Amino acid sequence: MSRYYTALGIQTIKEAAAYRTNFILSFLVVLIPLGGQLLLAKFIYSGGYQIGAWKLDQLLLYYIIATIVSEFFVIGTWWDIQNDIREGGLNYHLLKPYSYFWHNFVVYYALKAVYTIFAIIVAYLAFIAVSGNLVPQIKLQSIIQFIIMALIAAPLSFLITFYLSILAFYFTDIGFVMNFLGILLPFASGNILPLDIFPRGIRGLLLKLPSAYLVYHPSCILTGNYAWRSYWQIVLEALMWLIVFIMTTQVAWSQGRKKYEAIG
Amino acid sequence: MENSRTIRIESLWKKYRVKTSVSLFRPVYKEIEAIRGISLCHNLDHNLGIFGKNGAGKTTLVKLLTGILHSSSGEILVLGHIPYKLKPEFKKQIGLFQGGKEQLIWDLPAIQSLELSRYIYGFSRDEFKKRITHFSQALDIGDELDQPLRNMSLGQRCKMELIYSFIHLPKIVFLDEPTSGLDIITRSKLRGFINFCHKEYGICFIITSHNVKDITDCCNSCIVLDNGEIIYQGDTTFLLEKHQHEVITLSAKSNDVAREIAEKFGGTTVEDEEVVFESTGNHSKQLICQILAQYEISDFSIKKKDDEEIITEILKNE
Secondary structure (H helix, E strand, C coil): CHHHHHHHHHHHHHHHHCCHHHHHHHHHHHHHHHHHHHHHHHHHHHCCCCCCCCCHHHHHHHHHHHHHHHHHHCCCCCHHHHHHHHHCCHHHHHCCCCCHHHHHHHHHHHHHHHHHHHHHHHHHHHHHHHHCCCCCCCCHHHHHHHHHHHHHHHHHHHHHHHHHHHHHHCCCCCHHHHHHHHHHHHHHCCCCCCHHHCCHHHHHHHHHCHHHHCCHHHHHHHHCCCCCCCHHHHHHHHHHHHHHHHHHHHHHHHHHHHHCCCCC | CHHHHEEEEEEEEEEEEEEEECCCCCCEEEEEEEEEEEEEEEECCCCEEEEECCCCCHHHHHHHHHCCCCCCEEEEEECCECHHHCCHHHHCCEEEEECCCCCCCCCCEHHHHHHHHHHHHCCCHHHHHHHHHHHHHHHCCCHHHHCEHHHCCHHHHHHHHHHHHHCCCCCEEEEECCCCCCCHHHHHHHHHHHHHHHHHHCCEEEEECCCHHHHHHHCCEEEEEECCEEEEEEEHHHHHHHCCEEEEEEECCCHHHHHHHHHHHCCCEEECCEEEEEEECCCHHHHHHHHHHHCCCCEEEEEECCHHHHHHHHHHHC
């Protein structure tokens, strides 16, 4: 079946290429918020202020990395799965001898890979513009640590997305969940501000939420700015969330299948 | 294995719970019995048609047979498998086509989407090409294969989806309203294609359709579902012959003569010097000869009911 998933990934990328306007817009979607964050940070620091314990260079690098990381790992709105359940498109998938979970996993990351490449290009140009350097100062050890973390964050991100989408088995409309997450996630994942600058109570909560392990912690690991916490503690907590979501998703799927009415 | 070429259903029930009153705190639910204790045994050497009105339970039955839905009670065995378990070896042996539901990628040339099937079911590129050529010829498909689905007409898309449903040559293909929304020519082409695949590849088709010809042209066996129950199960030709009526219209000299003929020979209506008889079986000729021997008749006609009229009548009367 691995040949099928490879072929599916390639087809998904080809399909994405059919919407060329989206690619152009994706440049702007990344550039506008990142540009705003970088300019705002520079403006604040030029007045002699500081955001948390972050030095300006560290913060700018954090924003640039967080932009790329969030493009790949942040929980996406995955309407395809909901529509499959609500409108009966799931019927066809159930009868094919592949896993519906892995089928969507491949499509999800094939699409994300395409848009992440654009995010990398924009973020790299932004990095050159703000730092004047061509190569960011990232240690080899941080890159290895980041890759390990990414191997956990990638399935975690999709598991959360899949879990939220299959809530459509239980609720008539889960658009409200997706809309709510669309507002909450940029904050809760550390995409807008590093989570450690929030007041103690909120920070404690946000740092333990699964969303923190998708953007904030991986970005901190890559910038090398996580000395206040053990790397392996972060990895272990992320693993714990991964196990929780594997179990929860399995239960939600098998129960949901029994409720499924295959409308249409 | 005895079960390997059969569908067996024993006392099958499927109940749905539907919300009948929308309320924030206490919604009211009602139980609907879509399938009511049916039993069936079908040998997969023959295609099977499922007749029924809207809401009779046709599509629910197909979903239960494919394993998409879980039954409320009863047993189902298809090809020796319990469908709901959806084991990969079972899934490889079945195909599903639902009219109006698309599964191919909208923006890519159809051939690229179709090619995914060879990775799913694991057959070679040469075999894929051979099957595509074979199917394309049978369905009269040309350059359309290289077009994205979104640029195709409904009929063309339907043909592509059909190919995708059974390019892996399964043992059973479930066709749920395969010709819905198609023109007469495309419908006839699809029916020819179904018969071609049945003969050529030994695929058994289970067809539900409101187009009666889809079933009468393709299925030797049929069941008639009414309100979740099977009211007929058997040979399609027998069902049609059993309910076949011939309508004989005779023109007599006057209304009085027409009335006399009707009274003597059991006519159903008399109007404007015309007597109408409804005859089952092959009694029409005999009846006309008897009347002609005794009365002067200026004209007569015999009209047989077509399959659609017969099925409509069966469904109406239940």
